[in-house]
Amino acid sequence: MRILIVHNILWAHYKSVVFQALQRLVDQRPDVTMLVLQIARNERSRAGLEVEVGTTAPTYAYDYDLLFDRYLEDVTLAERMQALLQKARKFRPDVIHLTGYYDPAQLLLLGWAKVQGIPVVMQNESTAVDHKRGSLKEYFKRFVFSQCAGFFCFGSQSAQYLIQLGVKPAKILLQKNAVDNATLRSVYEKSVSQRSDQQQALSLRQHNFIFVGRLIEFKNLPTLITAFAQAITQSAMAHQWGLVLLGDGVEKDSLQTQINALNLTDRVTLLSGRPWFRVPEILALSDVLVLPSRSEPWGLVVNEAMACSLPAIVSERCGCVPDLVHDGQNGFVFNPDQPTQLADQLKQVMDGLVDLKRMKNAAEQSVVPYSPEAVAQEMFDGFSKITT
Incomplete structure (x- = not known):
């Protein structure tokens, strides 16, 4: 099994510690390989939380490629599309995990995976109450989610929101979130x-x-x-x-x-x-x-x-x-x-x-x-x- 994970920013330590734990599980299986594609180093809104020079921060060991060593906001859509498709074709995954439906570059990768017959697991953070919802946007989500084979959710409220959008409960594979x-x-x-x-x-x-x-x-x-x-x-x-x-x-x-x-x-x-x-x-x-x-x-x-x-x-x-x-x-x-x-x-x-x-x-x-x-x-x- 070849696992390809697409993630937005390398800075997200709470994800890195999970990826490290996942890498340890993968390393116990000679028939399993994992690669995380980190699109950018960080977001501008979180720049102030980056580690100061001279500070020793915890580090996490897992196989990843940093696609662009700059802020996510500075990476163009065209750059994201080209890099993700290029890396996916080279890696030849058996399953892809995407960060979310809101990035057109990742939706392009979802479409490519669908044509190739590669199942996609979509991450969902949203709940029914965290933002006001418009009917057109919800219809679009229903369509996108219908193309996915499984979902990793941030808790039971996130899972219930997906079920409201027509996702079958059996497709919800995770309902947790973790930190170090x-x-x-x-x-x-x-x-x-x-x-x-x-x-x-x-x-x-x-x-x-x-x-x-x-x-x-x-x-x-x-x-x-x-x-x-x-x-x-x-x-x-x-x-x-x-x-x-x-x-x-x-x-x-x-x-x-x-x-x-x-x-x-x-x-x-x-x-x-x-x-x-x-x-x-x-x-x-x-x-x-x-x-x-x-x-x-x-x-x-x-x-x-x-x-x-x-x-x-x-x-x-x-x-x-x-x-x-x-x-x-x-x-x-x-x-x-x-x-x-x-x-x-x-x-x-x-x-x-x-x-x-x-x-x-x-x-x-x-x-x-x-x-x-x-x-x-x-x-x-x-x-x-x-x-x-």
């Missing part, structure tokens, strides 16, 4: 021993809620700040708690303005984004993750937090919720349009009305089945299923 749990946990454990000193150095509170991600509109951060402001006026233990926003983005200035207007400058801390493998250094200074997004196909930061034993308070519109967030056990689920609901959950945590230690243990256990090795095994099994 082991590396994240290792960095966290090294950092947590310095928690008090680092909190003091950054002027943080003894306990903290934390958001990690880009400071952009759909992350719904004004609602989080408003809810936090409301919660600290109601909690008897509010003096112990702060809020950390870790990331960069176009809303940074407006969020700072909101923080100033609510007199929260000594309670809400904005920290610049950092490479993913250094995020646990700040998670170690925190107690609970909050992800208030109005739209999120999955929300990998929840995996990252739970790998570091942090419970998560997560918007019901994040794709990971049905699979990973168990309300009242390893976190809470809330309506992102209701700051009062979120404020009440923050207050419960502040006032010790939940067993935070038990929630931390539950969070750590919840993410165990979402390991790179588990995802890779299901991918391998999926490839095998549609090629036999």
